[in-house]
Amino acid sequence: MADILFYIISFFFLIYGLSLLSWYFAFIILAKRSIKRNKRKEQFLEVEDISSATDIPTVSLIAPAFNEGKTIVSNVKSLLSIQYPFYELIVVNDGSSDDSLEKLISTFELESQSIQFFTESILTAEVRGLYKSKNPQYKQITVIDKANGGRADAINAGINFASSELVLCTDADCIIEQDAILKMVRPFLEETNREVIASGAGIGIVNDSEIKNGILKQLKVPKSYLTRVQVVEYIRAFLLGRMAWSRVNGLMLVSGAFGMFPRNRLVEVGGYDNKTVGEDFELCVRMRKHMEDLNLPYKLVYIPETLCWTESPSSWEIFAKQRDRWARGLWETLFNNREITFNSKYGKMGRIYLPFWWIYEFGAPIIEFLGLIIIIVFSIFGWINWEITLLLFLFAYILGCIFSTTAIYMYTKNFPHYNKFSQVGKLLIAAYLEPFLFHPIMLFAQIKGYYKKIFKIESGWGTMTRKGFDDDEDEEKAT
Amino acid sequence: MSIKELLVLAIFIALAVLVLILLLMCFRLISAYFKTKYHKKLKAFVADVISEHLYGDIDEHHFLEIQRQMKQLGVDEKHPKRVELYVDLMIDAGGLFIGESHEKINLLYQKLPPYNFSYNRTKQRKWYNKAEGIREIYEMNQKQHAKHIIKFRNHKNIYVRREAQIGILIFMGWSSLRFLAYLKNTITLWQQIKIVEKLSDYYPEVEIEQLEKAINHPEITNSGIELLIRIIRKFNIEEYISFVIHQMQSEVYDVREVAISCLGSFDLTNEHLDQIKINFAAIPEDFHKILILEILSQYDIGSNKDFFKSQLTARDYMVKLTAAKHLWNSGFTGEVENHFSPILKQNIPA
Numbered sequence: 066m067a068d069i070l071f072y073i074i075s076f077f078f079l080i081y082g083l084s085l086l087s088w089y090f091a092f093i094i095l096a097k098r099s100i101k102r103n104k105r106k107e108q109f110l111e112v113e114d115i116s117s118a119t120d121i122p123t124v125s126l127i128a129p130a131f132n133e134g135k136t137i138v139s140n141v142k143s144l145l146s147i148q149y150p151f152y153e154l155i156v157v158n159d160g161s162s163d164d165s166l167e168k169l170i171s172t173f174e175l176e177s178q179s180i181q182f183f184t185e186s187i188l189t190a191e192v193r194g195l196y197k198s199k200n201p202q203y204k205q206i207t208v209i210d211k212a213n214g215g216r217a218d219a220i221n222a223g224i225n226f227a228s229s230e231l232v233l234c235t236d237a238d239c240i241i242e243q244d245a246i247l248k249m250v251r252p253f254l255e256e257t258n259r260e261v262i263a264s265g266a267g268i269g270i271v272n273d274s275e276i277k278n279g280i281l282k283q284l285k286v287p288k289s290y291l292t293r294v295q296v297v298e299y300i301r302a303f304l305l306g307r308m309a310w311s312r313v314n315g316l317m318l319v320s321g322a323f324g325m326f327p328r329n330r331l332v333e334v335g336g337y338d339n340k341t342v343g344e345d346f347e348l349c350v351r352m353r354k355h356m357e358d359l360n361l362p363y364k365l366v367y368i369p370e371t372l373c374w375t376e377s378p379s380s381w382e383i384f385a386k387q388r389d390r391w392a393r394g395l396w397e398t399l400f401n402n403r404e405i406t407f408n409s410k411y412g413k414m415g416r417i418y419l420p421f422w423w424i425y426e427f428g429a430p431i432i433e434f435l436g437l438i439i440i441i442v443f444s445i446f447g448w449i450n451w452e453i454t455l456l457l458f459l460f461a462y463i464l465g466c467i468f469s470t471t472a473i474y475m476y477t478k479n480f481p482h483y484n485k486f487s488q489v490g491k492l493l494i495a496a497y498l499e500p501f502l503f504h505p506i507m508l509f510a511q512i513k514g515y516y517k518k519i520f521k522i523e524s525g526w527g528t529m530t531r532k533g534f535d536d537d538e539d540e541e542k543a544t
Numbered sequence: 545m546s547i548k549e550l551l552v553l554a555i556f557i558a559l560a561v562l563v564l565i566l567l568l569m570c571f572r573l574i575s576a577y578f579k580t581k582y583h584k585k586l587k588a589f590v591a592d593v594i595s596e597h598l599y600g601d602i603d604e605h606h607f608l609e610i611q612r613q614m615k616q617l618g619v620d621e622k623h624p625k626r627v628e629l630y631v632d633l634m635i636d637a638g639g640l641f642i643g644e645s646h647e648k649i650n651l652l653y654q655k656l657p658p659y660n661f662s663y664n665r666t667k668q669r670k671w672y673n674k675a676e677g678i679r680e681i682y683e684m685n686q687k688q689h690a691k692h693i694i695k696f697r698n699h700k701n702i703y704v705r706r707e708a709q710i711g712i713l714i715f716m717g718w719s720s721l722r723f724l725a726y727l728k729n730t731i732t733l734w735q736q737i738k739i740v741e742k743l744s745d746y747y748p749e750v751e752i753e754q755l756e757k758a759i760n761h762p763e764i765t766n767s768g769i770e771l772l773i774r775i776i777r778k779f780n781i782e783e784y785i786s787f788v789i790h791q792m793q794s795e796v797y798d799v800r801e802v803a804i805s806c807l808g809s810f811d812l813t814n815e816h817l818d819q820i821k822i823n824f825a826a827i828p829e830d831f832h833k834i835l836i837l838e839i840l841s842q843y844d845i846g847s848n849k850d851f852f853k854s855q856l857t858a859r860d861y862m863v864k865l866t867a868a869k870h871l872w873n874s875g876f877t878g879e880v881e882n883h884f885s886p887i888l889k890q891n892i893p894a
Contacts, residue, residue, distance in 0.1 A: 109675055120737045120778065477572060486570075
């Protein structure tokens with residue numbers, strides 16, 4: 066009996082591991098094709114061709130901010146420097162208790178506007194005030210002051226006030242490439258047979274990089290091990306995972322830090338769900354479901370280029386909190402949309418894409434955790450052949466290294482960042498050390514997130530403290 | 545073979561693959577270093593050639609000297625990639641100039657090799673070579689190949705036919721509308737915008753008779769109509785606003801959408817506003833109706849008050865609320881209150 070149990074369990078883990086491996090290698094092939102195709106197409110879709118056009122869609126850039134008084138002014142200046150002929154910047158002050166609003170009012174010469182009658186398409190927490198600048202230099206900026214309702218609620222308030230065709234959701238503390246909006250708009254102008262309901266792009270990490278006036282001057286590999294591994298993780302996730310899914314129109318997630326959507330579709334689905342902490346994933350699933358229900362052909366597009374830069378957690382504690390939240394967000398979205406899974410009514414999303422998320426994104430930490438427990442139990446009973454086990458671990462480790470190395474190789478081949486031997490070397494070392502410290506802590510945080518969900522332990526977003534790109538402040542100190 | 549042996553073999557294979565990828569990466573980084581260096585060198589050469597041509601005292605001997613230097617840099621038939629790079633740099637540099645200087649650079653393009661490089665590229669099998677060749681032809685003003693690129697206008701590859709369409713436009717100007725408005729394939733929004741922008745850059749003077757011919761052609765396609773609406777908007781051709789308003793009633797969603805979105809950029813007369821209000825009821829999408837209400841709200845709400853009031857009873861609540869918003873914000877609060885008070889009283893329990 067024990068033998069049968071042993072073989073069943075071993076076989077289950079083997080099948081799971083092999084199938085996951087197959088997916089990963091399929092991702093490499095799909096991503097490679099997708100990047101190549103994208104690169105060839107790009108030659109004929111130069112953004113300069115339309116940068117001065119009067120016919121391009123209007124875009125509202127919505128940036129929620131909560132207690133970001135330390136960096137809000139330089140961040141907003143950075144967002145105002147983006148090149149796009151028709152865009153408005155909506156900064157939503159989500160009930161900050163610091164001096165964010167006062168700083169915005171004084172720096173950008175804002176004056177209060179009377180709201181009078183306003184059609185609120187999506188219900189949000191109370192909007193206390195609306196501000197626009199007296200200074201024509203800042204005519205694009207609108208600041209909404211509202212009661213605290215969380216990130217999703219703040220973006221929804223921005224969507225309500227947006228007067229544009231497209232909405233770009235980002236965070237106030239993100240650094241966006243100058244031509245990012247033009248590149249993000251491109252898929253919406255390109256598609257004829259299917260409606261593009263979302264476009265996303267690569268997000269990079271700028272910890273320890275050189276930033277001047279809200280513009281990334283020199284990208285550097287972060288100094289700490291934790292942030293360095295996250296660079297590799299982002300490259301792997303964005304370049305391989307999302308590019309591959311985008312190739313087969315299976316993209317289920319456009320990152321909350323940088324995603325563009327048609328405003329009318331956002332309003333139709335009721336905007337972001339403020340009851341979940343994984344609001345970006347939840348929104349994409351709901352939008353896809355909405356389009357399937359309407360029986361309309363649609364597409365989610367991913368641009369491989371890194372167009373948005375952000376600061377990643379630099380302490381283990383904050384990192385663990387972030388992953389705990391991501392795990393809970395994943396749980397909430399999958400359970401809230403469980404009727405889609407294996408439901409052929411929703412086409413490939415129901416048959417393939419969402420089941421993949423259940424089995425490999427949601428399931429992976431559980432399987433890994435169970436694996437650890439089983440190793441302990443089996444070793445107590447003396448059922449483990451340690452020689453074979455270590456060889457298996459080594460094999461799995463090298464495969465992981467291959468996957469990370471391929472991702473870094475593809476990145477250096479296609480993009481100008483990290484193109485020095487020293488930079489690539491640092492990233493490779495971080496990638497090869499990933500399974501020993503980074504991964505176990507991430508697993509612990511994910512399991513903690515699931516535990517909170519199982520036992521219904523209330524937990525929100527948690528605080529994400531950032532150092533900030535305080536080059537201006539440094540300058541002030543220096544003078 | 546035992547499991548252990550199998551695993552050891554698998555580990556060795558995996559290690560070999562890893563080493564191979566690492567070697568590829570090293571090769572890639574080294575070659576990128578040398579490519580960047582060469583690129584800089586060629587860029588400096590192109591800058592020198594152009595500045596000397598524009599501002600220097602040059603003769604035929606000068607061109608021979610440039611050709612000799614090009615050979616030294618390896619820009620010849622044996623190195624097509626380098627030629628491609630050189631052509632790209634020349635095009636980029638040429639794009640920086642307008643007027644007389646641009647004309648002078650066009651002359652330079654003709655004087656220097658590689659002769660027929662772009663034309664030969666259009667004959668290659670790969671779509672991106674064809675498309676790139678066509679782009680080079682029109683960017684370098686090689687008018688002698690204009691007829692050659694017309695035949696690519698309905699090519700099965702979208703990028704080849706697009707480049708051909710732009711080429712036709714650049715060489716033929718407004719008269720190219722007789723090709724562009726009746727293309728077999730749908731013209732994407734990107735391409736429409738690009739065509740309109742190029743037309744405005746190269747031929748800023750409107751040729752009404754060409755536009756008239758295109759509009760009245762019986763075989764005009766839906767994307768052709770969209771393109772013409774965009775042209776009317778870009779050049780602000782007031783005589784054709786009625787044509788745009790008429791397209792609000794089109795059976796095709798995209799045409800309706802373009803027409804409605806373009807109306808916002810015209811300075812509409814009372815006659816136009818009346819026409820829009822007449823067409824309003826026939827528009828099937830509530831989303832479009834909201835857009836039209838937003839456009840009408842930019843004009844005197846007072847003279848359109850009855851129309852806005854009539855929308856308070858619209859089927860869709862967003863249309864209703866948009867009408868209410870504009871009435872309210874224009875000071876007609878009584879009208880909104882009178883309409884909504886009885887409804888609120890009915891719904892609020894005593």
